[in-house]
Amino acid sequence: MQSSPGSGAPVVEQPDFYRKLLELGQAEEIEPFLDEALALIVQLTGARRGYVELLPDPDARGKPRFWVAQGCYDADVEEIRAAFSRGVIAEALATGRTIVTESALRDPRFRARGSVQRNRIEAVLCAPVGAAPPMGVIYLQDRTANGPFTEEDRLRAEAFARHLVPFADRLLLRRLRREEADPTLPFRRTLRADTVIGRSQALAQVLQQAAVAAPLDVTVLLTGPSGTGKTQLARVLHDSGPRGRGPFVELNCAALPENLLESELFGAHKGAHSAASQNVEGKVAAAEGGTLFLDEVGELLPSAQAKLLQLLQSREYYPLGAKRAVRADVRLIAATNLDLKAAVSRKEFREDLFYRLQVLPIRLPALAERKEDIAPLAEFFCTKACTSHGLPSLRLSVDALCAAEAAEWSGNARELAHAIEAAAIRGAAEGVLQVERRHLFPDTAPAGPLGPPAPLEIAPYKGLTFQEATRRFQAELLRVTLEENGWNVTEAAMKLDLARSHAYKLVRAFGLARRSSLRPPP
Secondary structure, three states, X not given: OEEOOOOOOEEOOHHHHHHHHHHHOOOOOHHHHHHHHHHHHHHHHOEEEEEEEEEEOOOOOOOEEEEEEEOOOOOOHHHHHHOOOHHHHHHHHHHOOOEEEOOOOOOOOOOOOHHHHXXXXXXXXXXXXXXXXXXXXXXXXXXXXXXXXOHHHHHHHHHHHHHHHHHHHHHHHHXXXXXXXXXXXXXXOOOOOOXXXXXXXXXXXXXXXXXXXXXXXXXXXXXXXXXXXXXXXXXXXXXXXXXXXXXXXXXXXXXXXXXXXXHHHHOEOOOOOOOOOOOEOOHHHHOOOOEEEEEOHHHOOHHHHHHHHHHHHHOEEOOEOOOOOEEOOOEEEEEEOOOHHHHHHOOOOOHHHHHHHOOEEEEOOXXXXXXXXXXXXXXXXXXXXXXXXOOOOOEEOHHHHHHHHHOOOOOHHHHHHHHHHHHHHHHHHHOOOEEOHHHHOOOOOOOOOOOOOOOOOOHXXXXXXXXXXXXXXXXXXHHHHHHHOOOOHHHHHHHOOOOHHHHHHHHHHOOOOOOOOOOOOO
């Protein structure tokens, strides 16, 4: 490190500068790349504050799709961006030329700008990134030393901007290809859904509906089999909506005895029932200003159904023992794994309440409908299990992933999570580096060559769980078909009506191997 004469600003020596640029080129993601690039140019020019943006986002009304700032500590994104002169940035983008000014406050081109006056902006250097038209800008504001940015600073910034272009192009192309392969990404941009794992088309449809429902203060009914993530999606809807800063209150309608359910939901005045020795605040009151999530809503008793209907219709309710209605400011999200329409036809659920609940219904698919999400989910659950239990960092082997994808998960993501957690614990106990198929399915047939073909019978599956029996039957059927076709996987796949790639996965998942036909010499 050295200082240029008279500037007082830290300057990176030329070899060090190019070494750091090469290190930047090894980045795999655009966001950390921009962050490190900005830190380097700020250090290089002695700027007090810096900002880099790339590519306007067509879905965000002209806002940059990627940007980073340094020297700003305001948590509000818009205020961070407003701290820099949009006028200077706009001129650099429009002209494709570097803008240097000793004081934006005194420069006739910018002094009338509101951001310049509001933030008392002095020295500015703004260089376009790329040419005809620029793909972004590097914006530097104020200096750690006295005086304006120098001609040497301008040359450094322009050289730096030129070097950024090929690196940024590579990372943007990488991001674009990944986005094209992940149909969920357009909807993730409008949702706080980082904990939702997967990129299947089925999941994309769920997130698309969630992106529509989240900003609206309407009732949402989540349906789908148990274990598909209805509670998780309810939280995403809450966090991504206008009530995201308010409370998220959950009540499982099937977890409470019927004599306490209404009290738990609507509250009770002292003496309203034997357990109300004092006033009891209900979940509706606790969710004031936020979201009330009713899980297993199909289990509500008729009396509670009538009160819930009144709440949805009038936004008022009566706590037990109360003579006056209480006004409620809550959003309701309900979930069920029951067929409420069938329950309505059986007179077990109110028809008027059913239609009030399903203003915007969202069905969550079973794991069998989103098979391509099983591997990323399994890897996520493995990492989570290792962290939760303080285990060594383990990965799932290819065989274990193939086995997980081939299995039938009747309990959906919840069952998969528990199975992976148990497998990680077993693997850690053995001191291995990878979770293998035997850890995931310890009770299934051992890996390796199976015996000669034999007729399929039901008796061998007696006493097994449905999942275990299904896996053994599939393994036996595939083995027999492979033997009948001389272990030609393509022919076997055609006879079983399977995709060839899936057949290969099953062979690996079940540990099938061709028996050697060679006999030892006499």
